[in-house]
Amino acid sequence: MQPVMNVEELEVFLETEFPQIHVDGRIYRVETVSEGEAVLSVRALERHLRPGGTISGPTMMALVDLAAYAVILAHIGPVALAVTTNLNINFLRKPEPGDLLATCRLLKLGKRLAVTECTLTGRAGGDPVAHATATYSIPPR
Amino acid sequence: MQPVMNVEELEVFLETEFPQIHVDGRIYRVETVSEGEAVLSVRALERHLRPGGTISGPTMMALVDLAAYAVILAHIGPVALAVTTNLNINFLRKPEPGDLLATCRLLKLGKRLAVTECTLTGRAGGDPVAHATATYSIPPR
Amino acid sequence: MQPVMNVEELEVFLETEFPQIHVDGRIYRVETVSEGEAVLSVRALERHLRPGGTISGPTMMALVDLAAYAVILAHIGPVALAVTTNLNINFLRKPEPGDLLATCRLLKLGKRLAVTECTLTGRAGGDPVAHATATYSIPPR
Amino acid sequence: MQPVMNVEELEVFLETEFPQIHVDGRIYRVETVSEGEAVLSVRALERHLRPGGTISGPTMMALVDLAAYAVILAHIGPVALAVTTNLNINFLRKPEPGDLLATCRLLKLGKRLAVTECTLTGRAGGDPVAHATATYSIPPR
Numbered sequence: 144m145q146p147v148m149n150v151e152e153l154e155v156f157l158e159t160e161f162p163q164i165h166v167d168g169r170i171y172r173v174e175t176v177s178e179g180e181a182v183l184s185v186r187a188l189e190r191h192l193r194p195g196g197t198i199s200g201p202t203m204m205a206l207v208d209l210a211a212y213a214v215i216l217a218h219i220g221p222v223a224l225a226v227t228t229n230l231n232i233n234f235l236r237k238p239e240p241g242d243l244l245a246t247c248r249l250l251k252l253g254k255r256l257a258v259t260e261c262t263l264t265g266r267a268g269g270d271p272v273a274h275a276t277a278t279y280s281i282p283p284r
Numbered sequence: 285m286q287p288v289m290n291v292e293e294l295e296v297f298l299e300t301e302f303p304q305i306h307v308d309g310r311i312y313r314v315e316t317v318s319e320g321e322a323v324l325s326v327r328a329l330e331r332h333l334r335p336g337g338t339i340s341g342p343t344m345m346a347l348v349d350l351a352a353y354a355v356i357l358a359h360i361g362p363v364a365l366a367v368t369t370n371l372n373i374n375f376l377r378k379p380e381p382g383d384l385l386a387t388c389r390l391l392k393l394g395k396r397l398a399v400t401e402c403t404l405t406g407r408a409g410g411d412p413v414a415h416a417t418a419t420y421s422i423p424p425r
Numbered sequence: 426m427q428p429v430m431n432v433e434e435l436e437v438f439l440e441t442e443f444p445q446i447h448v449d450g451r452i453y454r455v456e457t458v459s460e461g462e463a464v465l466s467v468r469a470l471e472r473h474l475r476p477g478g479t480i481s482g483p484t485m486m487a488l489v490d491l492a493a494y495a496v497i498l499a500h501i502g503p504v505a506l507a508v509t510t511n512l513n514i515n516f517l518r519k520p521e522p523g524d525l526l527a528t529c530r531l532l533k534l535g536k537r538l539a540v541t542e543c544t545l546t547g548r549a550g551g552d553p554v555a556h557a558t559a560t561y562s563i564p565p566r
Numbered sequence: 567m568q569p570v571m572n573v574e575e576l577e578v579f580l581e582t583e584f585p586q587i588h589v590d591g592r593i594y595r596v597e598t599v600s601e602g603e604a605v606l607s608v609r610a611l612e613r614h615l616r617p618g619g620t621i622s623g624p625t626m627m628a629l630v631d632l633a634a635y636a637v638i639l640a641h642i643g644p645v646a647l648a649v650t651t652n653l654n655i656n657f658l659r660k661p662e663p664g665d666l667l668a669t670c671r672l673l674k675l676g677k678r679l680a681v682t683e684c685t686l687t688g689r690a691g692g693d694p695v696a697h698a699t700a701t702y703s704i705p706p707r
Contacts, residue, residue, distance in 0.1 A: 233699055
């Protein structure tokens with residue numbers, strides 16, 4: 144399961160196909176791509192916070208959705224039409240303010256479905272703040 | 285399972301406790317509250333769209349998260365500290381542009397956990413575009 | 426979404442294709458089939474119980490898996506190769522001993538995926554004991 | 567997160583509290599217990615198979631449910647009343663006949679909820695056949 148796109152190619156593709164994710168500036172970053180894995184980050188803005196300074200659940204879900212998409216793309220090449228079919232997330236701990244990282248691994252890369260598993264942590268590391276699985280449907284190639 | 289907060293009380297509470305959800309204007313609305321149920325809507329902005337004009341997955345997940353919270357609050361009264369522990373969503377069909385509605389029902393309102401089930405449709409009705417379950421942890425009262 | 430198989434046809438198909446489900450006797454029953462819906466039941470044996478006389482989680486999950494399969498088959502006709510891809514279940518209340526019913530509805534019947542939603546109750550009715558969603562992959566037809 | 571029960575203590579506890587799981591003989595085994603992790607196995611009988619010799623989904627779900635319980639017990643000590651609140655499973659590949667292993671890790675061990683993540687493989691190793699998360703509610707201690 145070697146990746147076929149690198150960090151720069153992924154960022155260009157996401158920027159071209161999904162310009163809306165950068166409407167608040169470049170808050171999402173592809174950090175690394177490796178065999179069966181991709182790490183993405185989000186820089187939380189005021190709009191992503193909740194009382195007490197914690198990062199909102201929807202911010203975490205949006206990051207998972209994007210990072211799962213990125214790890215799949217990285218291994219099948221640019222396919223703009225892959226769509227999420229299922230996302231399940233367990234919120235584990237309140238994240239500290241600051242960058243959030245999602246490390247997504249491919250559990251399965253089939254002809255029709257790709258299943259990923261994502262762990263969310265703060266940039267400083269520490270215990271995971273959330274864990275998710277996300278499934279994408281892949282269009283016929 | 286009679287509600288103890290009405291539409292206006294819910295909207296005031298959400299606006300006070302979660303001002304961030306209105307950072308783009310008042311795009312979220314509490315439509316109705318009834319026995320064991322609440323309906324919320326989101327007005328999709330440019331930032332919520334994806335290529336082809338469809339509404340993004342994260343927009344749907346954010347609506348579910350808020351609507352699940354609202355139906356719980358409506359039945360236990362204002363508890364700012366309830367937190368999502370699990371959210372599972374199945375994306376069924378691409379939504380048309382326009383308002384999206386989430387109809388959330390209480391499956392269980394326990395002392396420690398509340399479990400909700402949500403169906404997402406366009407305002408015009410039609411087949412559901414997504415279906416979700418969300419669990420909240422309720423602080424000791 | 427009219428069914429194309431009735432109760433008797435479903436029972437014969439399940440018995441022929443999955444004889445293993447009847448290894449303890451005929452404990453699973455197809456109760457009803459209607460538009461977009463099927464109801465199946467399980468008669469809990471000693472092996473399905475847990476301390477205090479409640480029905481075990483795995484018994485509920487097995488019933489959901491079978492009932493979701495049945496409602497799909499009922500609407501697409503006998504397809505022995507449909508396979509579960511995802512199952513998510515929330516356990517809500519301890520079931521009383523006795524028959525358990527799963528009412529499964531089709532949320533989506535697509536070309537590649539079928540998504541179902543199931544509510545589990547005791548035969549006497551009352552509050553649901555569990556709620557689940559299950560997705561099946563459908564082989565090319 | 568050091569375990570407080572070892573393999574033998576877990577097996578004795580499960581056998582005493584859940585004699586029903588051994589109604590077909592001792593098919594479940596606690597293989598290993600380590601920091602934050604437990605591995606359990608099931609020996610599939612005829613009743614657990616499906617056409618083509620593959621192991622059934624319910625067999626995998628029952629193993630996950632038991633292994634998630636075991637890893638929690640191993641770290642909090644014997645608590646017969648912990649109950650599953652949510653289980654989400656993705657079926658990835660058809661398992662070969664033979665023993666199935668579930669490796670469950672603690673994602674969170676809170677006062678009220680414990681969240682686990684489980685990977686299922688054949689005893690010979692190879693790609694995972696299923697991946698699951700399971701949440702248990704822990705009674706007040």
